[in-house]
Amino acid sequence: MNNLKDKIDALLMKVSKPTRYTGGELNSSIKNPEEVKVRFAFAFPDVYEVGMSHLGLRILYHLLNKREDVYCERVFAPWLDMEKLMRENDIPLFSLETKTPLDKFDFIGFTLQYELSYTNVINMLNLAGIPILSRDRKGLPFVIAGGPCAYNPAPLSDVIDFFVMGEGEEVINEIIDAYIDWKKRGGEREEFLQIVSQIKGVYVPKYYIEVYNQDGTIKEIRTIKKGVPEKVKKRIVKDFENVYHPEEQIVPFMDIVHDRIMLEIFRGCTRGCRFCQAGMIYRPVREKSKEKILDLADKLIKSTGYEEISLTSLSTCDYSQIEDLVKKLIEKYKDKGVGVSIPSTRVDAVSINLLKEIQKVRKTGLTLAPEAGTQRLRDVINKGITEEDILEATKEAFSAGWTNVKLYFMIGLPTEMMEDVEGIVDLAYKIVDNYKEVKGNVKNLKVTISTSTFVPKPFTPFQWTAQDSIKDIMEKQDLLKKKLKSKVLKYNWHNPYMSFLEAVISRGDRKVGKAIIKAWEKGCKFDGWEEYFNYDKWEKAFKEAGVNPHFYANRERSLEEVFPWDVIDVGVDKRYLIREYKKSQEGRITPDCRLYCTGCGVKDFDEGVVCFEAPQK
Amino acid sequence: MKRLRNKYIKDERVKFISHLDLLRVFQRALRRADIKVAFSQGFNPHPKISFGPALIVGATTEGDYMDIDLEEDISPEEFRKKMNKVLPPGIEIVESYEVELNDALSTKIKGAEYILQVNVKKSIKYIQNKIEEFMRKDIIEIEKESKSGRKMVNIRPCVLELKVIEEAEDYLKFYIKLKLGEGAPNPLHLLKALNDYLGNLFDIDSYKLHRKNMILE
Known part of the structure; x- marks a missing residue:
């Protein structure tokens, strides 16, 4: 083992950013692997600085390591320079903490945060010398996966031994306990899969098959093992106030993407934006009390020494006591030089006031997400803001001294027409005029407009819609490139081929999974990194696998169609999604569910599920 | 304060x-x-x-x-x-x-002592003598990159001491004492110059460097 450590050290002299691979950070867990019953490798299929910015990893890492009988270590996708050296020198993929090869673990747990990381999952297994197909694995370890993309488990069904649906902190201990029990009895590999298939929230893909219609759509998803659930229900944390939240956090040596304390103040979102998968799958909305948050903040600042604390959630300004919370945190820690940040800003005056408060410690940018350029289209996607809101908020911000504004939009939204795209341009220029009105000129002003391309996602009201063709997207981008030319405007756009691939995989079935493996065989990895994304290879992979990608990305589905993810129950009722889909076509909005319950079904999902309920007026 | x-x-x-x-x-x-x-x-x-x-x-x-x-x-x-x-x-x-x-710390630091271990491709006879020969030179030049392009720099005045403290079959361990300051070389510059002098005997990428001490005025 030490031998491997020395070999790794020698390679690290030659790679960029060697601390991606060293471990040893403050608050990382040091245990003797000989003294535990279960060794768990938490695997993030991207580089260290991306993976370490992920809150879920931090929660599960510390949660598992609280147990004396478990040692959870971390592993990330090595960057290309390191991978090359590892392959040349026969060094298997290893854990950061003890430099143990991955095949020595009991579990390798991948978190699936974005579809374009799937080839990295396969590549990491291969780099660890573990067969990439579940059926070829004998003995240990078990390769498991969770995270938002796991809700459509079909594309990685041949690769992953079993998926965990829902909130990991709710179920992971049950899996570990079952494992310890099984291992003690010396059971067969197959037997453990049967045991976990009975744990609520676990989906074992080999016990299910997709049966297809002539036209290639799914006829049914059939269980082929007695006693496994017809539908796998996701797990939900019911007592969010007291659920485990780490009081310490690893402090990386290198600069990572989100290099700050992450404190989760609530989970779920009440907004109901129809394009947003997170807003649907993380329901119900559950808040932590202000007291709890202040207490956790204090412990985290003491244990990390971080200079910034981020209050994370899907829509932080919606926290019911946000103003008071931010004020208290600023007051308490400003002398220590600790700033507060909120990851997303609502488009209203309250939010601007919050930002002013935050500015007292650290300068912060202003980022707003109108998402669409016209009111009609904002109503279609249920983004409940008006142009007035946006103009008022930016005016307020300019008066308060901001000179940089970032605006996020999506293009290719359902029903979008060229005039909606023009609406983005109009809005941008109105904001420029706004600045002129406040300041008298446009000196120092910078407005950055970024468009991402809409990707229809499972479990959203838009799961039935077609994605715009690449050609249409390019036309829209060209229009924006042409019209957003000005000294004070900057336009950023996404590679449309990447968005197309994301759409294919996100609503893909098991056949798409075969194409992913083919793409990896052709050398695809780090597909989420534009400089390594190679669509030509993907095109060939689809061809060889006999998969027409447009069937998945650009086809409108009928309401009756059976989806690959219909085998999973995320708590939001399909009838609600259909209702929202129909309302979107009529351009009708649905209010925030803090006002009244909009009947998504999650409240009746399971015993003890409580959703945010607005006080009766 | x-x-x-x-x-x-x-x-x-x-x-x-x-x-x-x-x-x-x-x-x-x-x-x-x-x-x-x-x-x-x-x-x-x-x-x-x-x-x-x-x-x-x-x-x-x-x-x-x-x-x-x-x-x-x-x-x-x-x-x-x-x-x-x-x-x-x-x-x-x-x-x-x-x-x-x-x-100010920056004006106080005059030099540093290092231990440098490097792998050798084949064993070298009379290494101590060769090092002494090398150190007797008045000029030890290395190529340095600067804004105005590459140029040759004489590092000899900055090398206060260089000796072998351990000889093994596959590696050598040096004691190095260097002047520090603007434009001064680091031990790897010296190692490279020595490697050139000895006819490429070291595996120059596989080294271990340890700073033993800094010399303060």
Whole structure:
């Protein structure tokens, strides 16, 4: 083992950013692997600085390591320079903490945060010398996966031994306990899969098959093992106030993407934006009390020494006591030089006031997400803001001294027409005029407009819609490139081929999974990194696998169609999604569910599920 | 306000963290230890911490220095203890003492002692003699890149001492003493020059470098 450590050290002299691979950070867990019953490798299929910015990893890492009988270590996708050296020198993929090869673990747990990381999952297994197909694995370890993309488990069904649906902190201990029990009895590999298939929230893909219609759509998803659930229900944390939240956090040596304390103040979102998968799958909305948050903040600042604390959630300004919370945190820690940040800003005056408060410690940018350029289209996607809101908020911000504004939009939204795209341009220029009105000129002003391309996602009201063709997207981008030319405007756009691939995989079935493996065989990895994304290879992979990608990305589905993810129950009722889909076509909005319950079904999902309920007026 | 000069260790476990990373490590450790550090004035205030010459990424040290200006009155000994309690494994302050506020670390550091181990491709006879020959030269030139392009620089005046302290079949271990300061070479520059002189006998990419000490005026 030490031998491997020395070999790794020698390679690290030659790679960029060697601390991606060293471990040893403050608050990382040091245990003797000989003294535990279960060794768990938490695997993030991207580089260290991306993976370490992920809150879920931090929660599960510390949660598992609280147990004396478990040692959870971390592993990330090595960057290309390191991978090359590892392959040349026969060094298997290893854990950061003890430099143990991955095949020595009991579990390798991948978190699936974005579809374009799937080839990295396969590549990491291969780099660890573990067969990439579940059926070829004998003995240990078990390769498991969770995270938002796991809700459509079909594309990685041949690769992953079993998926965990829902909130990991709710179920992971049950899996570990079952494992310890099984291992003690010396059971067969197959037997453990049967045991976990009975744990609520676990989906074992080999016990299910997709049966297809002539036209290639799914006829049914059939269980082929007695006693496994017809539908796998996701797990939900019911007592969010007291659920485990780490009081310490690893402090990386290198600069990572989100290099700050992450404190989760609530989970779920009440907004109901129809394009947003997170807003649907993380329901119900559950808040932590202000007291709890202040207490956790204090412990985290003491244990990390971080200079910034981020209050994370899907829509932080919606926290019911946000103003008071931010004020208290600023007051308490400003002398220590600790700033507060909120990851997303609502488009209203309250939010601007919050930002002013935050500015007292650290300068912060202003980022707003109108998402669409016209009111009609904002109503279609249920983004409940008006142009007035946006103009008022930016005016307020300019008066308060901001000179940089970032605006996020999506293009290719359902029903979008060229005039909606023009609406983005109009809005941008109105904001420029706004600045002129406040300041008298446009000196120092910078407005950055970024468009991402809409990707229809499972479990959203838009799961039935077609994605715009690449050609249409390019036309829209060209229009924006042409019209957003000005000294004070900057336009950023996404590679449309990447968005197309994301759409294919996100609503893909098991056949798409075969194409992913083919793409990896052709050398695809780090597909989420534009400089390594190679669509030509993907095109060939689809061809060889006999998969027409447009069937998945650009086809409108009928309401009756059976989806690959219909085998999973995320708590939001399909009838609600259909209702929202129909309302979107009529351009009708649905209010925030803090006002009244909009009947998504999650409240009746399971015993003890409580959703945010607005006080009766 | 007072200025504390600190000598610290950075061992094998943290040898890959960069100079900039190390600055952050100390800043965050100060906050964990709840020690009030002095901040610079200006638009973007930053804590007043200054380091000696940067160490190469991948090298260890047991004799680097760093000055920290503090707002609070804390004894050097207490400061050292408090900091060591919260520093990550592998980094440790071994000595702290107060210096005058106008005493700048950068003007005090004159030289450094290193232990450098390098793998050899084949064993070399009479290595000690050859090193002595090498050191008798008046000019040892290396190629350095600068803004105006590549140029040859004579590093001989900066090399105070170079000797072999351990000979093994597959490696050599050197003791090196260098002058430090603007434009001064690092031990790897010297190693490269020596390798050229000896006819490419070293596996120049597989070395271990340790800074034994810094020489303060």
